[in-house]
Amino acid sequence: MLKTKEEIENIEITQLLEAVYQIYGYDFRQYARSTVKRRIKHRMEMNCISHITSLTEQIIHNPVTFNDFMFDLSITVTEMFRDPEFYIPYKKHIVPFLKTYSFSNVWHVGCATGEEVYSMAIFLSENQLLKKTTQYATDFNDHSLKILKDGIYPMGEFKKWQNNYLDSGGVLSLSEYIEGAHSAIQMKKELSENFVIANHNLVTDKNFAKMQLIICKNVLIYFSSELQNKVIELFFDALVPGGVLCLGKSESINFTPHQDKFKTLDRDARIFQKEWSDNVI
Ligand SMILES: C[S@@+](CC[C@H](N)C(=O)[O-])C[C@H]1O[C@@H](n2cnc3c(N)ncnc32)[C@H](O)[C@@H]1O
Structure with missing residues (x-):
């Protein structure tokens, strides 16, 4: 049976995170999927990319894109005396x-x-x-x-x-x-x-x-x-x-x-x- 769009996206995300781990040593494989997906979509928009696989390709061959993606996942929101x-x-x-x-x-x-x-x-x-x-x-x-x-x-x-x-x-x-x-x-x-x-x-x-x-x-x-x-x-x-x-x-x-x-x-x-x-x- 054919996979749904969401199932295919999930497979692509798994491949992207595995490539990041194998190539750059950063392990995001166990981050909450919802966060990872949001940040991937953000990076795709910023880089005008329509498929996750194309982002994976860019990340593999261009450390600058990896760096941007890493910063996307490092959500730095903070403040003095927060809470x-x-x-x-x-x-x-x-x-x-x-x-x-x-x-x-x-x-x-x-x-x-x-x-x-x-x-x-x-x-x-x-x-x-x-x-x-x-x-x-x-x-x-x-x-x-x-x-x-x-x-x-x-x-x-x-x-x-x-x-x-x-x-x-x-x-x-x-x-x-x-x-x-x-x-x-x-x-x-x-x-x-x-x-x-x-x-x-x-x-x-x-x-x-x-x-x-x-x-x-x-x-x-x-x-x-x-x-x-x-x-x-x-x-x-x-x-x-x-x-x-x-x-x-x-x-x-x-x-x-x-x-x-x-x-x-x-x-x-x-x-x-x-x-x-x-x-x-
Ligand atoms: C939302 S900020 C929290 C900052 C501060 N603790 C606060 O509560 O205001 C989350 C921070 O966790 C860091 N972070 C996420 N994954 C990490 C990891 N695997 N190892 C070290 N730091 C990580 C991010 O880079 C980011 O700076």
Whole structure:
């Protein structure tokens, strides 16, 4: 029997993702199909291509097209103090936990252009934790990591970010953390003194240090449930006993095979704590 248009498209998508993996080593095969399909359609429109197979051909023979496609799949939407209401439970659950350590590691996974990392640095600073914390910030998008490293952001966002900061429980003004703002915002250098910024692919790379806190927000939503499970296992291994995992608004470990290994500290703010017992497998 003849395949439907949708079935043929699915076969073409599988071939495209396999070619990307075989040739460039980036593994998008377990990303949520709906996201992949939307981004493929976007790239086809941009490159005036009518069939997925033609895009595959371009990607195989032209690394520039691959690069564009990779950036299409790296959805970098972010902001300072995103979901500001989350910071109130962060203060309740994370601050006392980190204060039990003389030094802590925090891992921002899929940090995009780094607004989340600077927000956490400000939060840590206001809770006297900044100097005793290393913040690892990773993403597979080098262009985004460069923006984080430079710490320069468009001025146009400032008013919204200032409101987010105040809604998060910030006690000063966001402008206290900025130097020389005209058309752009430059984050103060002391915030980033303990940043370790590195390219890391969550699908193919391994853990690199033990973490007291892992923040992975608005990344897992783009993954299939199998890939989400694999990544949560990676987080479980990276966390110290009692370590804390913060996910995004639409993400959870509940209803995954790993839910018994974590305690839910705040369901709404998506804060989970690895069980203290070493016996948890
Ligand atoms: C929507 S942004 C989230 C940014 C930030 N965490 C936040 O919540 O505002 C998703 C980020 O995940 C990154 N990402 C997607 N797949 C990844 C992977 N396999 N490894 C590392 N980063 C990935 C993207 O490059 C993008 O920067």
